[in-house]
Amino acid sequence: MKEKIIEYIDNNEKWLIDRIIEIVSTNTINTPPTGNENNGQEIIEKIFKNMGLEIDRFSPDDVNGFKDSKVYLKGRDYTNRDNLVGSIGKGEKKTLIFNGHIDTVPSHVFKWTKTEPFDPKLIDGKIYGLGACDMKGGLLSSIFALKTITDLGIPIKGKVIIESVVDEEFGGANGSLACVKKGYTGDFAIIAEPTVMKICASNVSSRAMVIKITGDKGLMYAGTDIEGVNSMLLASKLVCALKDYEEYLNSLKDKYEIYKKIDKPMKFLFSDIKAGEIGPDKIVTTPEECLIRVYMMNYPDVNKDKFTDMMLLFLKNYPDIYKYIKNGSIVFGESYRFIEGGDLDLTLDSNKEFVSSIIKNGKKLANRKLETGAFLGGTDFFAFSNYGNTPVVVFGPGGGNCHAPDEYVNLEDLLDLSMIYAGLIYDYCC
Structure with missing residues (x-):
C-alpha cells in the first residue's frame, strides 16, 4: 500500500503546488491585535469540504472558559479570525493531529527581489512567497497527505x-490553545513548522523582551561637573553582557540529552x-531613553519566573550594569507572551515508537535519513505538551528567509513530507 502512496503523490504533485500558490497568494497577515487569517481559512475550508471532512470553524473567543484561563493572551481581537479544524475517522484506533498556523508576519518591512x-x-x-515556509507549505503537506x-x-x-x-505569530498561540481547550487532543500531534526535515522532540522556552534604559539628557561635557548616564552606552554594555549570558546558557547544554x-x-x-532622533532639525544631545528588543531563549524546563x-x-556579575537594574534605570518588559518550552518524553515506549515510525517512513517512502533534534524558537509545542496531554513533535520542511524578504520553501521537502505524513496516517489510523 505504501508504494501506492508514493505513486499517488508523484502523480499528483501539481495539486500541492497549485494549492500552495493559491494560499500564499492570499493575505493572511497577523497585525496585532487584529489579523487577516479568514482570507486563507476560506480556501482551506473549501479544500476540507471537497475532501469530505467534518469541519469545525470557530473563534478562539467562543471557546467556553478559554478567555478566563491563565494561558489566554489578552488584548487580541478575533473578529473574522476563525480557527478551522477538519477531521475524519471512526476513532477506533489512534488519533493523529496535524497542526499549522495560517497567519504570517507582515511584508511591508521587507524589500523583496525574487x-x-x-x-x-x-x-x-523553491516556492517563493510570504508564508511559503512559515508555515503554509507544511500545513498544505499535511492536507495533501490526508487527501492521498x-x-x-x-x-x-x-x-x-x-x-x-x-x-x-507575535507570541500568540491562542489559536492552538483554543483547540486544546475545545477538546482537540490526541495520541500524537505533529506541528508542521519548518525544521529542515528534522524531527524536533523538544522546544526551547523563549521570550521577546523590550528593555528600557533611562539615562540623562544633555551635553554631559559642557557646563557641568556632574557625571551623567548615557543610555545608549549603557545599552551597549548590556547587549555585551547578554551575549555573555547566551554563552553561559550554551555551557549548560550537556545537562540536556537532546x-x-x-x-x-x-x-x-x-x-x-x-x-x-536623527534629522537636520534635531539637536545633538545625549538620548534620555534607549529601547532594545531582544528575543531570548532557555531550556524547556525553565518556566517564566x-x-x-x-x-x-x-x-x-556586572556591577556597573546591575546597579542600574536595582535603581530602575534598566527595566525589562515583555513583548507579547512568555512562550513555554516542552519535551516529548522519550522514556515512554509509545513516544519512542512514534519517533521511530517517522524515521522508518522517511526511509521507506522518501529515502530520507531523518534525525532528531530540538526546535530553537517559539512554537505552539507547549499547547499540546503542557496543556493538551498530547505527545508532540515539530517536523516540517526546509527552506529559508523566514521573517525576511524572499522567503521560500523547498518543494522536494514538501512532497517527501506529504509521503511521510501519509505513511504515519496509514500506520496509526488505518
Missing part, C-alpha cells in the same frame, strides 16, 4: 485531525534598538 510577497513563484525547486489516503480509498479507522489555526549534540542551542536575536531570575542572577 518576487512579491503575494505573487508566489516556483523557481529552481482518502483518494486511495483507504478506510480511516482511527481519527485524523488537521488544525489550521490563527494568531501564532541539546548536548547541538553546537549552540541558545542563539539570542537582537532585533531592534532605538535611541534619540526562572527565565527572568536566571538572567538577573547572571547580570549581578
Whole structure:
C-alpha cells in the first residue's frame, strides 16, 4: 500500500503546488491585535469540504472558559479570525493531529527581489512567497497527505485531525490553545513548522523582551561637573553582557540529552534598538531613553519566573550594569507572551515508537535519513505538551528567509513530507 502512496503523490504533485500558490497568494497577515487569517481559512475550508471532512470553524473567543484561563493572551481581537479544524475517522484506533498556523508576519518591512510577497513563484525547486515556509507549505503537506489516503480509498479507522489555526505569530498561540481547550487532543500531534526535515522532540522556552534604559539628557561635557548616564552606552554594555549570558546558557547544554549534540542551542536575536532622533532639525544631545528588543531563549524546563531570575542572577556579575537594574534605570518588559518550552518524553515506549515510525517512513517512502533534534524558537509545542496531554513533535520542511524578504520553501521537502505524513496516517489510523 505504501508504494501506492508514493505513486499517488508523484502523480499528483501539481495539486500541492497549485494549492500552495493559491494560499500564499492570499493575505493572511497577523497585525496585532487584529489579523487577516479568514482570507486563507476560506480556501482551506473549501479544500476540507471537497475532501469530505467534518469541519469545525470557530473563534478562539467562543471557546467556553478559554478567555478566563491563565494561558489566554489578552488584548487580541478575533473578529473574522476563525480557527478551522477538519477531521475524519471512526476513532477506533489512534488519533493523529496535524497542526499549522495560517497567519504570517507582515511584508511591508521587507524589500523583496525574487518576487512579491503575494505573487508566489516556483523557481529552481523553491516556492517563493510570504508564508511559503512559515508555515503554509507544511500545513498544505499535511492536507495533501490526508487527501492521498482518502483518494486511495483507504478506510480511516482511527481519527485524523488537521488544525489550521490563527494568531501564532507575535507570541500568540491562542489559536492552538483554543483547540486544546475545545477538546482537540490526541495520541500524537505533529506541528508542521519548518525544521529542515528534522524531527524536533523538544522546544526551547523563549521570550521577546523590550528593555528600557533611562539615562540623562544633555551635553554631559559642557557646563557641568556632574557625571551623567548615557543610555545608549549603557545599552551597549548590556547587549555585551547578554551575549555573555547566551554563552553561559550554551555551557549548560550537556545537562540536556537532546541539546548536548547541538553546537549552540541558545542563539539570542537582537532585533531592534532605538535611541534619540536623527534629522537636520534635531539637536545633538545625549538620548534620555534607549529601547532594545531582544528575543531570548532557555531550556524547556525553565518556566517564566526562572527565565527572568536566571538572567538577573547572571547580570549581578556586572556591577556597573546591575546597579542600574536595582535603581530602575534598566527595566525589562515583555513583548507579547512568555512562550513555554516542552519535551516529548522519550522514556515512554509509545513516544519512542512514534519517533521511530517517522524515521522508518522517511526511509521507506522518501529515502530520507531523518534525525532528531530540538526546535530553537517559539512554537505552539507547549499547547499540546503542557496543556493538551498530547505527545508532540515539530517536523516540517526546509527552506529559508523566514521573517525576511524572499522567503521560500523547498518543494522536494514538501512532497517527501506529504509521503511521510501519509505513511504515519496509514500506520496509526488505518
